[in-house]
Amino acid sequence: MHAKGYGAxxxxxxxxxxxxIVLETASTKSIPLWKxxxxxxxxxxxxxxxxxxxxxxxLGFDIAQLNAADIIAAKKSLIEEDHNDFMxxxxxxxxxxxxxxxxxxxxxxxxxxxxxFYEEKNYEKxxx
Numbered sequence: 001m002h003a004k005g006y007g008a009x010x011x012x013x014x015x016x017x018x019x020x021i022v023l024e025t026a027s028t029k030s031i032p033l034w035k036x037x038x039x040x041x042x043x044x045x046x047x048x049x050x051x052x053x054x055x056x057x058x059l060g061f062d063i064a065q066l067n068a069a070d071i072i073a074a075k076k077s078l079i080e081e082d083h084n085d086f087m088x089x090x091x092x093x094x095x096x097x098x099x100x101x102x103x104x105x106x107x108x109x110x111x112x113x114x115x116x117f118y119e120e121k122n123y124e125k126x127x128x
Contacts, residue, residue: 006042009068017103018063030056037064048102054093062097066104069093069111091115 037052050071056064065121071077094115097108117126 011080014103030059030061034064037067041067041071046071057093057096062100062102062104062108065093065097065112066108069097070107073111073115087115087119091119 004066032050033056037056038047040052042047050068051063053068053071057068069092070091072086072093075086091112093096094108094112098105098112113128115127116122
């Protein structure tokens with residue numbers, strides 16, 4: 001997403017870092033899933049992209065956790081069961097992505113701060 005500026009600001013250094021992490025941590029079996037997720041996102045099929053990213057997020061990929069949360073927060077795609085609580089699913093994925101202390105943790109923490117500030121109006125937690 002950062003490589004081409006899809007859904008995020010175009011930033012080559014960030015994209016290269018994410019590519020490196022995916023390639024170093026992914027098994028060859030998960031690479032087609034990543035490809036499908038991104039191709040669906042590029043085509044505007046956000047629902048399919050979200051399903052792939054949520055699956056990869058459940059496998060423990062922090063980049064997928066961040067991507068899924070960002071898709072949900074932007075309201076590009078939602079899970080039908082969430083109804084009005086869709087931001088809780090985004091928060092859950094940002095929390096997971098922020099816990100590893102890796103390259104996406106800082107972005108996830110920033111997004112969590114925004115969530116606490118704008119959604120929960122918990123200003124003390126937002127600045128932690």
